[in-house]
Amino acid sequence: MTYSELSELIFRKQSYLCVGLDTDPRKLPTHLLGESDPVFTFNKAIIDATADLTVAYKPNLAFYEAQGPRGWESLQKTLDYLPADCFTIADAKRGDIGNTSGLYARTFFDPTAAGLHFDSVTVAPYMGQDSVMPFLDYNHKWVILLALTSNPGSADFQRQPVAEQELFEVVIETAQTWVGPDHHERLMFVVGATQADELTRIRALAPKNFLLVPGVGAQGGSLTDVSRYGLTPDGGLLVNASRNILYASSGADFAERARAEAQSLQRQMAEHLATLP
Numbered sequence: 001m002t003y004s005e006l007s008e009l010i011f012r013k014q015s016y017l018c019v020g021l022d023t024d025p026r027k028l029p030t031h032l033l034g035e036s037d038p039v040f041t042f043n044k045a046i047i048d049a050t051a052d053l054t055v056a057y058k059p060n061l062a063f064y065e066a067q068g069p070r071g072w073e074s075l076q077k078t079l080d081y082l083p084a085d086c087f088t089i090a091d092a093k094r095g096d097i098g099n100t101s102g103l104y105a106r107t108f109f110d111p112t113a114a115g116l117h118f119d120s121v122t123v124a125p126y127m128g129q130d131s132v133m134p135f136l137d138y139n140h141k142w143v144i145l146l147a148l149t150s151n152p153g154s155a156d157f158q159r160q161p162v163a164e165q166e167l168f169e170v171v172i173e174t175a176q177t178w179v180g181p182d183h184h185e186r187l188m189f190v191v192g193a194t195q196a197d198e199l200t201r202i203r204a205l206a207p208k209n210f211l212l213v214p215g216v217g218a219q220g221g222s223l224t225d226v227s228r229y230g231l232t233p234d235g236g237l238l239v240n241a242s243r244n245i246l247y248a249s250s251g252a253d254f255a256e257r258a259r260a261e262a263q264s265l266q267r268q269m270a271e272h273l274a275t276l277p
């Protein structure tokens with residue numbers, strides 16, 4: 001999906017919601033446990049209940065990898081089931097020496113390899129340019145680079161001073177030079193919703209790049225603050241919510257309650273979009 005397609009989707013659906021498919025088999029409603037693939041059955045119901053309200057889905061790989069081969073199968077079926085009008089994110093936080101990153105990129109982007117065809121993958125910047133370039137070599141795919149994450153430990157390295165800046169600012173500025181002037185067309189940054197205070201500074205460095213913003217809901221980030229300081233004329237935000245939506249109910253009404261949570265976020269997003277000039 002291109003930058004303009006993603007932007008168009010946001011205004012058409014009046015939403016910049018990303019539903020995080022962090023499906024933990026231990027948290028599934030008990031009535032699903034007799035299914036042959038309960039994780040996929042759950043995901044399918046969540047997708048059916050939220051597809052018109054969301055522009056992106058983000059399975060976090062940890063939840064699937066922890067299930068071994070069964071998890072990969074559930075992931076692949078889930079990805080294949082996702083509607084075409086949704087941006088797909090493999091939240092895998094990969095990055096290694098170039099030779100190895102090339103294989104990670106193949107895994108998520110080349111369907112002839114592992115059967116996966118994500119639009120984007122989250123990548124850790126710590127190992128530098130040669131660890132990120134193999135992902136960027138896939139011209140029609142996106143890299144979502146960790147910049148300022150939502151967790152308390154983000155202060156340990158990301159907030160360290162480097163010259164006149166903090167490390168996350170160096171990451172944002174430097175990564176843009178790896179792609180060229182149109183970097184916003186396939187380079188996003190992860191900024192936690194719990195870091196909304198920094199969004200004005202981040203927008204000064206990355207005025208057009210989409211930001212993937214996890215941390216509303218269960219982690220306490222404010223959708224209002226993120227929207228106020230992060231929205232751009234093209235939308236520019238994908239705000240993720242996982243647990244709040246997936247586990248709104250542990251009963252037979254889980255999909256209905258998930259929809260209600262997603263709808264509440266989508267309605268707030270529509271109001272924020274209406275304030276754009």
Ligand SMILES: O=c1ccn([C@@H]2O[C@H](COP(=O)(O)O)[C@@H](O)[C@H]2O)c(=O)[nH]1
Nearest residue numbers: 020060149150192214218219241242243
């Ligand atoms: O800075 C980051 C980067 C990634 N995440 C991931 O997003 C979701 C958040 O889940 P919630 O249940 O909505 O808190 C999860 O997959 C994290 O691994 C993040 O939270 N912060």
